[in-house]
Amino acid sequence: MMQEIVDTSHKDLGTRYFAVVAGSLERHAKAELESFGAVVHTEIPRGMIFSATPEQLYRILYGARLTQRVLLALLNFDCHSHKYLYQQATKNIDWPALFSVDMSFGIICNVSNSFTRHSLYSSQVLKDAICDSFRERFEARPSFSTQNPDILFNLHIHENKATIALDILGLSMHKRGYRRQSVQAPLQETLAAAMVKLSGWDGQTPLWDPMCGSGTILAEAAMHYCRIPAGYMRDNHRVKYLPDFDEALWKRIVSEENAQIRALPKGLIRGSDIDPNAIEAAKDNLQLLPHAQGIELSRLRFEDAQPGFSGTIITNAPYGVRMGVNEDIIKLYNDLGDFLKQKCKGSTAYVLCGDKELVGALRLRAHWSKLLKNADLETRLAKIVIR
Numbered sequence: 001m002m003q004e005i006v007d008t009s010h011k012d013l014g015t016r017y018f019a020v021v022a023g024s025l026e027r028h029a030k031a032e033l034e035s036f037g038a039v040v041h042t043e044i045p046r047g048m049i050f051s052a053t054p055e056q057l058y059r060i061l062y063g064a065r066l067t068q069r070v071l072l073a074l075l076n077f078d079c080h081s082h083k084y085l086y087q088q089a090t091k092n093i094d095w096p097a098l099f100s101v102d103m104s105f106g107i108i109c110n111v112s113n114s115f116t117r118h119s120l121y122s123s124q125v126l127k128d129a130i131c132d133s134f135r136e137r138f139e140a141r142p143s144f145s146t147q148n149p150d151i152l153f154n155l156h157i158h159e160n161k162a163t164i165a166l167d168i169l170g171l172s173m174h175k176r177g178y179r180r181q182s183v184q185a186p187l188q189e190t191l192a193a194a195m196v197k198l199s200g201w202d203g204q205t206p207l208w209d210p211m212c213g214s215g216t217i218l219a220e221a222a223m224h225y226c227r228i229p230a231g232y233m234r235d236n237h238r239v240k241y242l243p244d245f246d247e248a249l250w251k252r253i254v255s256e257e258n259a260q261i262r263a264l265p266k267g268l269i270r271g272s273d274i275d276p277n278a279i280e281a282a283k284d285n286l287q288l289l290p291h292a293q294g295i296e297l298s299r300l301r302f303e304d305a306q307p308g309f310s311g312t313i314i315t316n317a318p319y320g321v322r323m324g325v326n327e328d329i330i331k332l333y334n335d336l337g338d339f340l341k342q343k344c345k346g347s348t349a350y351v352l353c354g355d356k357e358l359v360g361a362l363r364l365r366a367h368w369s370k371l372l373k374n375a376d377l378e379t380r381l382a383k384i385v386i387r
Contacts (some may be wrong), residue, residue, distance in 0.1 A: 011061065014053035018165065020069035021046055022174075023373040025194050029066040036060045054246055058253040061169060061239060062231040065193040065220070068172050071165040072242065074098075079162035080115050082125045089129035089164060093287050096133070098166070099151045099241060101140050105130065106149030108167065111157040126155050151241050169231075170238035176219070177233030178288045181281035183214045187352075188318050191374055192220040193230070195381060198370065199350045203268060206311035208337075210302040215282030215295075217314050221269055222292040227230055227260040233288065259375030264291040272300040302339050310346035319354025319379065331356075333361035338384050340364060349384045356380060 007332065021029040023046050030040050030048060037056040042049040061070060077088050099105060109123035114120055115243065130153075131141040152167040167274050173189045195217060201207055203225045209217045222325040223230065239250065273279055286292040315337060317336060333353070340349050341364060353359045359369050359382045373379065 014056065015072070016041070016049055016051050017057065017168075018071040018073065019048050019050060019067045020071065021048065021066065022188070022190055023376075024070055024371050024378075025066050025190065025373075027058050028194055028197060029064075032064055032066050033060060036064070054244075054249060055253065058239075058250050059257065061228045062236070062254060062257055063175075064173065065223075065230045066190055066197070068174060068190060069154075070168050070173070072168055073163050073165045074153075074280075076158060076161065076163045079157060081158050082116065082122065085122065085157075085162060086125050086129045088162070089126055090133050090364070093133075093164065095130050096137060098243070099142065101134050101138050101142050104143045104145040105152040106145050106152045106170075107155055108152065109155040109157075112159075114157045114160045116157065117333050122155060122157060126153070151238060166242070168239060168242050169234075169236060170241075171235065173230065175234060176230060177235070178219055178285050178292075179214070179216070181214060181284045182286060183275065183278045183281055186214055187216045187374065189216060189220060191372060192216045192217065192225070193250070194372065195314055195316075195350060195352060196221050198381060199312060199348075199383075200376045201312045201314070203265075206309075207269045208309060208311060208313050209271045209315045210273075210300075210305065210313065211315045211317060212273050212282055212297070213275075213278050213316065215271060215285050215297075217316065218269055218271045218282065218295055219289055219292060220287060221314065222264055222286070222289055224294060225268070226262055226264050228290060229254075229257045230292075232258065232261075261290060264294050266294050267296065270296040270298075272298045272302070272305070274299070274301045293354045303335055305339070305343055307343035309344050310368070313340070313344060313347055313349040313351075315349070316352045317358070319352075319358055329359050332357050333364060337362035337364045340384060344386050349382075349386060351382050351384065353380045353382055 019033060026043060033040055033050050036059050038050045038052040040048050040050045075092050079085050107123045107126055109119040111117060111119045111122055127144050134141045152170040154165040154167050156163045171271050174188050176189050212218055271282060277298050279297050282297055286295050359366055359380050364384045368383050369380045369382045371378060372381050
């Protein structure tokens with residue numbers, strides 16, 4: 001589907017781009033893109049083609065919480081051999097117009113149902129085409145890097161149709177910049193943002209994560225309430241390599257979005273965890289976010305919490321590859337359900353569970369249960385209204 005986005009110019013709709021989205025978040029990411037004014041044309045698993053004006057695109061790049069990457073197609077073509085891939089990449093893309101010889105570049109490659117099953121070799125062919133294009137013109141070549149390159153390209157070959165694209169920000173947009181420390185099996189930021197979004201939490205009730213880990217849900221909740229753009233702390237410097245980049249417009253968008261940031265009321269968000277290392281990691285991470293220093297953190301077994309909390313609970317309970325579904329994990333979910341029923345009356349809980357069996361292990365009626373993927377692991381977000 002990516003090959004469809006190369007016909008880029010539309011006076012009314014703007015340029016076409018491809019949004020890479022985590023599995024199960026497509027519908028929610030689509031709604032978010034449309035909230036920025038983008039027009040979504042085609043949806044596929046883990047991605048969608050959309051049109052946006054430069055202003056809309058910049059707001060998406062700086063503010064979108066659910067999109068992983070945004071790609072601008074440079075070339076698409078039918079491709080049945082690596083030789084033809086090399087020829088097209090050298091003949092039809094002006095690489096020196098995109099970046100200079102003293103910069104480093106990287107390539108992300110995905111191949112499926114095509115003449116090749118070797119993404120690494122396909123990436124090598126494109127790398128050679130880029131380097132040879134520079135060498136022919138300057139008798140020098142840029143360096144290739146797999147770690148933090150200056151500019152990043154994406155090669156996608158599906159059913160013998162190839163698309164070469166620019167990864168506009170050059171890194172995954174889930175990287176907000178606040179995660180300085182982590183714990184085992186951390187929740188990805190885009191998934192945590194989706195949990196907050198699906199909860200409908202708007203700051204009218206206090207929010208508590210009783211198994212907060214390194215604080216990802218707390219951070220995303222704070223960013224949501226305080227209107228902190230997702231890209232506020234991210235390294236966005238590679239956006240300047242976007243063709244026809246308008247620096248003045250970018251700075252205006254960043255300034256306007258930052259002007260919307262507001263303070264976090266004391267006591268509105270709190271987190272706790274049994275693991276002291278998790279609490280220290282959460283403190284360290286939240287110190288980096290504006291206003292998030294006021295989030296209350298405590299080392300606490302949820303079973304030992306005092307009764308009487310009434311508000312919104314959003315939490316990522318242990319499951320899956322971390323513990324497996326066994327007697328201990330079933331008991332933990334039983335205890336979590338008892339805790340919610342006995343100590344959190346009047347609250348609404350959103351619990352990310354490993355599977356349907358663990359939703360049932362809470363022994364509470366789920367108002368709804370939605371499929372969400374945590375990487376490649378299928379999980380369920382269960383909404384439980386506690387009366």
